[in-house]
Amino acid sequence: MAVYTHVPAEDLSAFVARYDIGDLVAAKGIAEGVENSNYLIDTTRGRYILTLYEKRVAVDDLPYFLALMRHAADRGLPVPKPIEDRAGDALQDLAGRPACVIEFLTGISVTEPTPALCHAAGEALGRLHAATADFKGTRPNALGHEGRLELAAKCLPRAGEIDPDLAGLIETEMAFQKAHWRADLPQATIHADLFPDNMLALGDTVTGIIDFYFACTDARAYDLAVMHGAWCFSNDGAVFYPERAEALEAGYRAAHPISDAEAAAMPVLRRASALRFLLTRAWDWLNTPADALVTRKDPMAFARRLLHYREAE
Known part of the structure; x- marks a missing residue:
């Protein structure tokens, strides 16, 4: 279970409206992971991941993590890039938690790698x-x-x-x-x-x-x-x-x-x-x-x- 903070649908729609990524079509909590709350969100323009950072992640560290992800993605690595809102900010607040929208990457996590x-x-x-x-x-x-x-x-x-x-x-x-x-x-x-x-x-x-x-x-x-x-x-x-x-x-x-x-x-x-x-x-x-x-x-x-x-x- 990895949705510790539940966000009402109307709040999700208003949150997505801050971005130039289209209108919210669907949202689903993601069960994997143990540190944060994660949602898979679909909009009229594509698919994204919404993460709400729970108490185990220090808020002061988040700019470092997001900058690192952006740096790696900009150099062509398969790393999800944080999405900035219309004001140019990647780090947001939602339901009383720091939050970020990142790119969705295809693929699965294997349990028995070859x-x-x-x-x-x-x-x-x-x-x-x-x-x-x-x-x-x-x-x-x-x-x-x-x-x-x-x-x-x-x-x-x-x-x-x-x-x-x-x-x-x-x-x-x-x-x-x-x-x-x-x-x-x-x-x-x-x-x-x-x-x-x-x-x-x-x-x-x-x-x-x-x-x-x-x-x-x-x-x-x-x-x-x-x-x-x-x-x-x-x-x-x-x-x-x-x-x-x-x-x-x-x-x-x-x-x-x-x-x-x-x-x-x-x-x-x-x-x-x-x-x-x-x-x-x-x-x-x-x-x-x-x-x-x-x-x-x-x-x-x-x-x-x-x-x-x-x-x-």
Whole structure:
């Protein structure tokens, strides 16, 4: 469920009238996603996505996200461009929430990507890094190295409620990351959350890169490490698919080089990424009320990924 803020039809019609995109014909809530309220809207001129930003997204960060999306789209990447209203503003207010209309992109989010799609996805990430090399905006990664350690400390006291061995796994990884994290790796604008459900595809062709709301400035290679964990395992983290991993890296290298330092740091980066998603899922698992609309995701799926990375070394 991802419509937390419901907008009456007459309010939607008045909102769409601010834009030069035609008259509202139909609107439907979109169930996918967990962060914001999303509507698919059809007008007499085309199809668009309306997003209402809920409380988990900081309003002050929205100009950065929208500028980044516009920058990438203007350079020919399959990124939905924010639509400006008749006054030239992309960021709006609707139903007491910040809101934005963006382009609609065709495609679907796959759950079991083929190696060919992994290659295309890696190449899309490389193209994104190349296209945003001159993007002037910056945003700290709240879930970067220090943020992960802080979140780990918050999760530790109750980690045993999820799994008896989870606290020990987190503590061991905290110590490893403190000892091995590389602060000198090349920095860049990164997506930081490029899971298969944040990429659209038709067959093995990437048609869209979406949901930039964790984008930030951090180690460039960390972005590829996030994709490795997201694309190259079964959903429960129990099975690793090496053919997907090889295709993903080959695709990235086809569009953007990987430095020797980045290649050497990749095992640490992959473990850091697995820890990040383990911790955020654990935090939500422990702190989301039972009657909340958000469906909690299993933290142990990334605990298994983390164990795989440790054993692979």
